[in-house]
Amino acid sequence: MSSYDLIVIGAGPGGYVCAIRAAQLGLKTAVVEGRATLGGTCLNVGCIPSKALLHASHMYHEAGHNFDKMGLMGEPPSIDWTVMQGYKAETVETNTKGIEFLFKKNKIDWLKGWGTIEAAGKVKVGDETYETKNIVIATGSEPSPLKGVEVDNDSGVIVDSTGALTLAKIPDSMVVIGAGVIGLELGSVYARLGTKVTVIEYLDAITPGMDAEIQKQFQKTLKKQGMDFVLGAAVQSATAARGKATVTYKLRKDDSETSVEADVVLLATGRRPYVEGLGLDKAGVEMTDRGQVKIDDHWQTNVKGIYAIGDAVPGPMLAHKAEDEGMAAAEVIAGKAGHVNYDVIPGVIYTSPEVASVGLTEAAAKETGRKIKAAKFPFMGNARAKAMFQGDGFVKIVADAETDRVLGCHIIGPNAGEMIHEVCVAMEFGASAEDIAMTCHAHPTTSEAVREAALALGDGAIHV
Numbered sequence: 001m002s003s004y005d006l007i008v009i010g011a012g013p014g015g016y017v018c019a020i021r022a023a024q025l026g027l028k029t030a031v032v033e034g035r036a037t038l039g040g041t042c043l044n045v046g047c048i049p050s051k052a053l054l055h056a057s058h059m060y061h062e063a064g065h066n067f068d069k070m071g072l073m074g075e076p077p078s079i080d081w082t083v084m085q086g087y088k089a090e091t092v093e094t095n096t097k098g099i100e101f102l103f104k105k106n107k108i109d110w111l112k113g114w115g116t117i118e119a120a121g122k123v124k125v126g127d128e129t130y131e132t133k134n135i136v137i138a139t140g141s142e143p144s145p146l147k148g149v150e151v152d153n154d155s156g157v158i159v160d161s162t163g164a165l166t167l168a169k170i171p172d173s174m175v176v177i178g179a180g181v182i183g184l185e186l187g188s189v190y191a192r193l194g195t196k197v198t199v200i201e202y203l204d205a206i207t208p209g210m211d212a213e214i215q216k217q218f219q220k221t222l223k224k225q226g227m228d229f230v231l232g233a234a235v236q237s238a239t240a241a242r243g244k245a246t247v248t249y250k251l252r253k254d255d256s257e258t259s260v261e262a263d264v265v266l267l268a269t270g271r272r273p274y275v276e277g278l279g280l281d282k283a284g285v286e287m288t289d290r291g292q293v294k295i296d297d298h299w300q301t302n303v304k305g306i307y308a309i310g311d312a313v314p315g316p317m318l319a320h321k322a323e324d325e326g327m328a329a330a331e332v333i334a335g336k337a338g339h340v341n342y343d344v345i346p347g348v349i350y351t352s353p354e355v356a357s358v359g360l361t362e363a364a365a366k367e368t369g370r371k372i373k374a375a376k377f378p379f380m381g382n383a384r385a386k387a388m389f390q391g392d393g394f395v396k397i398v399a400d401a402e403t404d405r406v407l408g409c410h411i412i413g414p415n416a417g418e419m420i421h422e423v424c425v426a427m428e429f430g431a432s433a434e435d436i437a438m439t440c441h442a443h444p445t446t447s448e449a450v451r452e453a454a455l456a457l458g459d460g461a462i463h464v
Helices: 013-024 040-045 046-066 083-103 181-192 212-224 319-333 361-369 385-386 418-428 433-437 448-456
Strands: 004-008 029-033 111-114 115-119 124-125 128-137 141-143 173-177 196-201 228-231 233-241 244-249 257-262 264-267 271-273 307-308 348-349 353-360 372-378 394-400 406-413
Touching: 004 013, 004 115, 004 319, 013 029, 013 040, 013 083, 013 319, 040 046, 040 083, 040 196, 046 083, 046 181, 083 111, 083 212, 083 271, 111 124, 115 128, 115 307, 173 181, 173 233, 173 244, 173 257, 181 196, 181 212, 181 264, 181 348, 196 257, 212 228, 212 361, 212 394, 212 406, 228 319, 233 264, 244 264, 307 319, 353 418, 361 372, 361 406, 394 433, 394 448, 406 418, 406 448, 418 433, 418 448, 433 448
Parallel strands: 004 029, 004 128, 029 111, 128 307, 173 196, 173 264, 196 228
Antiparallel strands: 115 124, 124 128, 141 271, 233 244, 244 257, 348 353, 353 406, 372 394, 394 406
16 A cells, blocks of 8 residues: 555645645655546646636737738738647646646646545545545635536537636637626637637626726726626526527516526636535545535644645636645645735736736725725826737725735736735735835836835825
């Protein structure tokens, strides 16, 4: 019987990062993964392939709308969907092969198959049982179902996020159920490629939980790009017949019912922890009422030696949150002090423009009872953004009115996903808005908008 210091179940961003960190700290480590490739949902059918399509569709959109303004004349390019799918697949393969290389470099064993926890210290994979001092559950999540909507990715008519990445052709029309991150990212891909996209959302605003001003600007921007929105609508059913789909929904304000037909329906109503078949009941692992694995402040379950991280536990379902937890759990297991600051975990929507946020929204900050201040700086006042035809959007910073300490930042505009990390570092160090305002920023860069927003919290921004 093979024996390890640590067996990680799941090779997604949380799992493989946990394993690598554990190996670096001298632990004999193995990872259980049933997919044919490493990287989990993120690298195989999530973050990475969707970003490839987002990039390709953005390039196509730019060629058709802004190239002539820069003197790049001629007909815009046509779309070869097969080649674009090949580019996406190559991107995925490069990344998953990279994880295999890192496993070999760090002497991590890949136990191929699906794992079951027989008891604390025992993991079964196929017909073989392995002994281990510690187990980390990093099994990730799967798309959440919706009553009345039966997903069949093979048919390509009613699909989830996985199916939406591999459609046989670019559809003429698409209905997206859910105006969250996944729905808007994939919806925007097809909208830029010429699909008529309609988004149906149960709540009265898109991107639930985001800053209200960001929500409004974001919806306005996506509408300009051709996406339609039906808000405050409860989907009753989605049915497929003769290669088409029909979605029926009720408006919450008056219960009026409407049906809309589309070539493709994308169900994007969120994700749920994937823990089926792990044997958690048998092992005695406690769960939350939302189907998540219950953990303590050190990522350990109620069963000593069994830990859990990532989408399987409470908190935002983000790959980088899982990575942070993976490193922290490995460090705790190795006898060190793992650290995750849950108040400083950024979120990014990779549309065009990008949307990024960290910390408290203005509304959430006010709910804490403290005096707060907030200020914005528009990208129309930023020279670099205007040169790139990306002057829409703004940077908004929320701070404590008495201490000037930064509590949150919300950006919609070019490079938002990169710029947010300046504020993340500032918040990690407890910086004030004045600290950001007094820091020299290179000109011309879009990052200057962050400094200008910080200046606006003081005596005033310069370029507005």
